[in-house]
Amino acid sequence: MIDLAAHRLDALVAFHGHFCPGLATGVRVAEAALQALGARAEDEELVAVVETNNGVVDAIQFLVGCTYGKGNLIHQDHGKNVFTIARRSDGKAVRIATKPRAGHDLTPEQEQLVARVRARDATDAERQRFAALWEERGRAILEMPMEELLEIELLDNYALPDCAAIEPSVVCDDCGALVMASRLAAHGDQRLCATCVAEQGHTSLRVTEIGVVENELLPGAAPARARSPRSRVVVHEAYQQGLQGLAPGQTVDVLFVFSEAPAEAPLLQHPRGDSTAPKRGVFALRSPHRPSPIGLTAVEILEVAPEGLVVAGLDAWHGSPVLDIKPHVS
Ligand SMILES: [Zn+2]
Numbered sequence: 001m002i003d004l005a006a007h008r009l010d011a012l013v014a015f016h017g018h019f020c021p022g023l024a025t026g027v028r029v030a031e032a033a034l035q036a037l038g039a040r041a042e043d044e045e046l047v048a049v050v051e052t053n054n055g056v057v058d059a060i061q062f063l064v065g066c067t068y069g070k071g072n073l074i075h076q077d078h079g080k081n082v083f084t085i086a087r088r089s090d091g092k093a094v095r096i097a098t099k100p101r102a103g104h105d106l107t108p109e110q111e112q113l114v115a116r117v118r119a120r121d122a123t124d125a126e127r128q129r130f131a132a133l134w135e136e137r138g139r140a141i142l143e144m145p146m147e148e149l150l151e152i153e154l155l156d157n158y159a160l161p162d163c164a165a166i167e168p169s170v171v172c173d174d175c176g177a178l179v180m181a182s183r184l185a186a187h188g189d190q191r192l193c194a195t196c197v198a199e200q201g202h203t204s205l206r207v208t209e210i211g212v213v214e215n216e217l218l219p220g221a222a223p224a225r226a227r228s229p230r231s232r233v234v235v236h237e238a239y240q241q242g243l244q245g246l247a248p249g250q251t252v253d254v255l256f257v258f259s260e261a262p263a264e265a266p267l268l269q270h271p272r273g274d275s276t277a278p279k280r281g282v283f284a285l286r287s288p289h290r291p292s293p294i295g296l297t298a299v300e301i302l303e304v305a306p307e308g309l310v311v312a313g314l315d316a317w318h319g320s321p322v323l324d325i326k327p328h329v330s
């Protein structure tokens with residue numbers, strides 16, 4: 001059984017704010033992680049990827065030493081009770097999931113009590129009964145055999161996220177807050193934080209993926225600027241009605257995303273990547289490396305089906321998200 005003194009349970013409870021079943025589960029998750037991987041992370045020796053935010057995460061921060069502030073706690077907001085803790089030195093990792101606890105269901109009265117407390121309309125007496133119930137359930141979790149509570153899987157060569165970046169903080173040109181340099185966005189000749197960009201209306205752009213390209217042009221393997229003689233533009237179900245009125249033989253413009261293009265797009269580039277040709281501005285080129293990586297190609301419709309089009313002459317790679325289809329006007 002876990003040595004509570006060694007795990008500084010009192011200090012953990014003070015950190016979280018109260019003792020509860022979630023925190024107790026976290027103590028056991030931390031125990032399993034440290035058993036598998038060794039000592040607590042003083043620095044970034046261990047990394048935790050947590051797929052939910054609850055009391056378990058506070059126990060992981062406190063007991064395993066993977067903390068939000070050090071950057072070795074990564075929250076993926078899936079609402080899933082799955083916690084993967086990995087060791088940087090050798091990529092060894094442990095994936096810990098909480099099991100449904102058979103035989104530990106609440107009675108209907110207890111369920112009512114919990115609902116009233118969560119809705120914040122419990123009386124003082126009810127809150128006391130709730131606290132006692134939660135304390136009892138938490139204690140039971142601390143004593144349970146590990147295998148009843150947790151699903152534990154050891155992983156080799158876990159694909160570790162990069163070490164936390166240490167970056168300079170730069171002043172946002174609008175609000176003046178200090179912001180991580182990589183989080184500032186260029187806006188005209190200003191560099192702005194995300195909130196200021198949003199306030200200036202830049203998030204009002206509304207672009208939706210309406211479908212996806214299927215063809216033989218595989219990313220990385222297809223020659224640059226190859227056109228496919230036959231591509232399927234598969235339209236997502238919600239947008240299929242929009243295909244009404246299109247017919248074989250018609251020319252349409254397909255707008256798609258260069259999803260494989262790198263994020264940085266130099267404003268001056270060699271045409272067709274030919275380094276012997278003088279550089280030109282990106283807006284004078286059809287390069288996929290652009291501030292808005294959108295492609296536009298006029299194609300001929302070969303077939304119209306309820307779930308999309310078959311077209312000739314599309315130069316989008318297999319898997320490219322499609323943003324729009326519209327009749328071509330020369
Ligand atoms: Zn709690």
Ligand SMILES: [Zn+2]
Binds near residue numbers: 177192
């Ligand atoms: Zn700002």
